[in-house]
Amino acid sequence: MLADIITIGDEILIGQIVDTNSAWIAQRLNESGIKVRQITSVSDEKQHILNALQDAHEQSEVIIITGGLGPTSDDITKPTLSEYFGSKLTENESVLNDLLAFVKARGIKLSERNRKQAEVPECCTVIRNPVGTAPAMWFEKDSRIYISLPGVPFEMIEIMEQSIIPKLVEVTHGRSKIIIHKNVLTHGISESHLAVMLADWERQFPTNLKLAYLPQPGIIRLRLTIEGKNEAQLREILEFELHILKRILPDAIFGEDEDSMEGVVGRLLLEKDATLSVAESCTGGNISHLITLVSGSSKYYKGSVVAYSNETKYELLKVNIDTLINYGAVSKQTAAEMAKGVKILCKTDYAIAITGIAGPDGGSEEKPVGTTWIAVATPDKIISQKFHFGDNRELNIMRASVAALNLLRLQLI
């Protein structure tokens, strides 16, 4: 079963707001076995909305419309839907009662303008809005279902969760396919190399299984999607393919679904009851920031030194001054001494250290922008590795942070 989402509002088309509603709706519909065919954002213009409705009607069985239901003059969804369905606007008693209760609870009076919100197309079924003044509306025409929702995200979400999704699931029961997604997170192999490594595996997929590559800095997310009727069978196929994937990529996979690199590292440290400290140069605090985004990180993370100058490396982290002079700040030796220094300073079991040239300046022929040394100190040794990132400062910081956390992860497993 297919759905179209139509979002109405000039604020989206001038880029004033990012449309987060569509992604949320798409995800929830997907979970309910309804596949979104297209998302269309149109302006507050009657003819444009009518065209979008007609186009969606030709392609999908469920059409979700958000926005344009407010009390101001630029909100024209209701009269437009009225015209589209050949209906007329009339005051709805139950909506009016909800409105009166809503304003009474806030100690204000119902203005004429707000009373207009009780008017809905005669042909619709009203769906109550428990958290706002604009109700949702349910229409049926030529065995299509149309649902009009307010554009305010929390109102839309509340109405969808409480009323629309249960009703849709009931109405479409048996008509919709089951869709299951599984995400696998990888690090350390480029998208094109992954594609080569996974080509044979992908070729033997059943026709109802698909693979997608979703890259972000330092991480490539592999998404497996399977469609069908029998949930247990679909899950079995997914499990089987996942098993093969893990054999093809034994080291690159670090997590699944909602995992993050910093979350996985945190879990491993907790399991070992071990503590962590960090010495950062080129990443300027970003590794520490990622680690502390995880709620509960204070159980294993003790602290960091961001040593952005040679003096700080020398005075705080006790990096030997000869090391800095002989090998330079971006070197295996400096990284190792930084790791050792912060581990002693913060009295932790593990430590990460990183030093590199984030750019855009500071590069040389021998050490171009992006050259980075990462060291990890464990309870009994220090390992280090050289990396080459690109020449974009912000990206280098992100990629280097993920690579550093991954180097620690490999020592923890």
Add this chain to the structure above:
Amino acid sequence: MLADIITIGDEILIGQIVDTNSAWIAQRLNESGIKVRQITSVSDEKQHILNALQDAHEQSEVIIITGGLGPTSDDITKPTLSEYFGSKLTENESVLNDLLAFVKARGIKLSERNRKQAEVPECCTVIRNPVGTAPAMWFEKDSRIYISLPGVPFEMIEIMEQSIIPKLVEVTHGRSKIIIHKNVLTHGISESHLAVMLADWERQFPTNLKLAYLPQPGIIRLRLTIEGKNEAQLREILEFELHILKRILPDAIFGEDEDSMEGVVGRLLLEKDATLSVAESCTGGNISHLITLVSGSSKYYKGSVVAYSNETKYELLKVNIDTLINYGAVSKQTAAEMAKGVKILCKTDYAIAITGIAGPDGGSEEKPVGTTWIAVATPDKIISQKFHFGDNRELNIMRASVAALNLLRLQLI
């Protein structure tokens, strides 16, 4: 002049990612005098993409297409565009050279699959991608302009800023209205309070001037947009209104347009030839991360200590153990001693210190989640201030970071 945006990729239609590209593109086109008519998100299916192209062709003069340009098999934008324009894919020498340079800088070899990225429809003009492997493509047909861009946000933004926008402005010159935007960045006043403070001012606007509120954590961006034909006159009106705005909000405005709080603070430190260090607890390295996102920050920023445990506060920052026992880690006294400690440790002129309860755990009746103390040490004194943020961990970290940088800014001006 009208534009359509078409985003290609199943990940949008299943709600796995929020489409932030469209809002960014819409905003930039708008600033260049091109109005976005419709945003359409379609799946990785040839016929669906062809239909969307045809529909856009009938309504708009500029068609921007993002996504589906990666090296993997689910990326089908290039063969589809080839078919749409009745062209064929051929290897492009300049793209191949860029690819070779790109992989060489990373010390890897060009795989057969990656080499495929050098293939583009013969009829297109290639637009180089300075930060990735997939080039952008510029097509013209029936006096429409089609631009295909990679879907990775930072690659798309880089190519748009460097190449596409200047070229579009040149090509469409004279055909479009002049639209000028001016952004003013504010901190410390809520959106609803700002709206009350600015109501009278907004009422006297000429009809071609509009004000928008664009909130982000800790910052509210006010965007003035003016439309017309005479650029000099439009700029004069903007200057005049800006002047009034600065009189209404003398303290809250900290920057304009592309400014950031960390960039403004950096400029002020450079002007004073002064140095900075940071002691972070609840923000876990994020303040340091923001500071070092600014290229050239090593000229004034020396380093930080992220003291996530009491031991680190005590041992590294030399916070008095009695202070921690008597007043607690989240207190005016601890914040002040942290600032003093890191300033001495890193031998800097200024220092920021922050300690608070980021949440979701760790709050108490007396000190609920969000309670934060920020201290700033200057060459001759230490000031501190208490803040209350909300109960969302990630938001607290961001808001607290901006507030801390702002407290330093106020000491620097």
